[in-house]
Amino acid sequence: MGAGKSTVGRVLAGLIGVDFIDTDTEIERREGRTIPEIFTAEGAARFREIERDVVTDVLATHRGVVALGGGAVTTPAVAEALDGHRVVHLRIGPEAGFARVAGTDRPMLATDDPAARYRELLAERAETYRDVATIEVDAGAGDAETVADLILAEIAQNNTVSGDGTRRPADSRVNERTA
Numbered sequence: 001m002g003a004g005k006s007t008v009g010r011v012l013a014g015l016i017g018v019d020f021i022d023t024d025t026e027i028e029r030r031e032g033r034t035i036p037e038i039f040t041a042e043g044a045a046r047f048r049e050i051e052r053d054v055v056t057d058v059l060a061t062h063r064g065v066v067a068l069g070g071g072a073v074t075t076p077a078v079a080e081a082l083d084g085h086r087v088v089h090l091r092i093g094p095e096a097g098f099a100r101v102a103g104t105d106r107p108m109l110a111t112d113d114p115a116a117r118y119r120e121l122l123a124e125r126a127e128t129y130r131d132v133a134t135i136e137v138d139a140g141a142g143d144a145e146t147v148a149d150l151i152l153a154e155i156a157q158n159n160t161v162s163g164d165g166t167r168r169p170a171d172s173r174v175n176e177r178t179a
């Protein structure tokens, strides 16, 4: 959350000259209500089902850059749907990440201590983020343009085991490359 998926994703798509879709925005468009409204009315589990359906549809049909929501890859069907795609993990620490979202309406942080909740979520999700990624960049390396340039550099180096930079079920995960 706050790593810059939406912001950097849009910049990256512009640099490459392809379309951009943010799945959080797409969920809100299809549902005709905001994500906080969905959480309030339906709960987190139903939100994840809606998110799963939107993300798998977008991944199957969209050619370009897709920004996922921060918790999307915790749904196994979403992680599986990333097979065959180039997947970028924007790596950020808990303090820097929380500083970017503090004061915004992120339902997953709606607790008495949102900074602690952010830290917990990041710790819970860190392995999954690394597991699905084929590329990792430092999301705090500079402004969104700088981070997008880092991603392009990684793509240019074709810095994955699989050869074409896309994710394969078992051979190109960041965890396995760096283990």
Ligand SMILES: Nc1ncnc2c1ncn2[C@@H]1O[C@H](COP(=O)(O)OP(=O)(O)OP(=O)(O)O)[C@@H](O)[C@H]1O
Pocket: 001, 002, 003, 004, 005, 006, 007, 008, 024, 067, 068, 069, 070, 071, 100, 101, 106, 139, 140, 141, 142, 143, 144, 145, 147
């Ligand atoms: N490289 C960057 N440097 C400084 N600020 C940034 C950078 N990237 C994004 N931001 C800012 O951080 C905030 C969060 O960014 P953004 O909404 O893109 O994150 P996100 O990863 O899409 O979050 P979420 O998981 O909630 O969808 C925004 O205010 C954005 O302008």
Ligand SMILES: O=C(O)C1=C[C@@H](O)[C@@H](O)[C@H](O)C1
Pocket: 001, 024, 035, 068, 069, 070, 071, 072, 106, 107, 108
């Ligand atoms: O980290 C999360 O679980 C979330 C992040 C946002 O992108 C939204 O998808 C939603 O607020 C949930």
Ligand SMILES: [Mg+2]
Pocket: 005, 006, 007, 022, 024, 067, 068, 069
């Ligand atoms: Mg976003």
